[in-house]
Amino acid sequence: MSRLLGPVRQNGYVVRDIRAAMDHWINVLGVGxxxxVDRVKTDYFRYRGAHSDMQMSVALANSGDFQIELIQQxxxxxxxxxxxxxxGNEGLQHIAFWSNDYQTLYDSLLAKGHPIGHEGAIGGEQGRFAYFDIATPHPGAMLEISDISGQKGKLFxxxxxxxxxxxxxxxxxxxx
Structure with missing residues (x-):
């Protein structure tokens, strides 16, 4: 539990082959x-402040209350x-914190000087997400915040x- 952000709710893995990754989690770890979603439709996506036409596939599953996300660009x-x-990496890329008060969390991270790496929305304003570049030598420690006050929260x-x-x-x- 982070005293600043609440509990870590999700680990996000960036993979080259999402089908193989799902098979691994199912057959080796028993998670599912x-x-x-083969092609996620984003409302917008910005990388370092500029529009990007990034396209991705995403898979979500839970192990207890903890969510695993697989992403293939x-x-x-x-x-x-x-x-x-x-x-040269593949695997754990970010940890995610979820919020029903996204804007406050977003503003507080910006105020602490954490720059946004990329951000976007899926399914409207209540589907926003942002990845912050936090100073760390560990590539798996990218920080994501995600708004769960709308449909995304119900899906999760x-x-x-x-x-x-x-x-x-x-x-x-x-x-x-």
Whole structure:
């Protein structure tokens, strides 16, 4: 638990092959089911303040109350995901904190001098997210904040609840 940001709610992994990554989590670790979106539609996406046409696939699953996110970038547009892979990394790229009071959290991180690496929205103003460059030598410590006050929060709750009683059937489910 962060006294400043609340609990870490998600680990985000940037991968080169999202299907292989889901298979690993399902078959080796027993985590699922995965809710998969082949091409996420963002309302906007900015990398270091400039518009970027970044395209990605995302898969979400829970292990208890903790969410795992897999991200595969589908093009070469500027993003922190691309930077991470080009640096020779694959795997844990960020930790995420969720908030029903996104703007206050966003403003407080900016006031502390943390620059935004990339940000965007999915499904409207209550679907905003931002990744902050925090000073650290560890590439897996990128910080994401995510607004869960709208539909995204309801989706995350649904995924958590489905995972509680998952029996291994239908391990990859298309989400929209």
């Amino acid at each position: 089911p995965w809710f998969y 589908r093009n070469d547009a500027p993003s922190l995901y691309r930077d991470f892979l080009e640096a 709750e649904y995924i958590r609840n489905v995972a509680k009683d998952w029996d291994g059937a239908d391990p990859i489910r298309e989400a929209r």
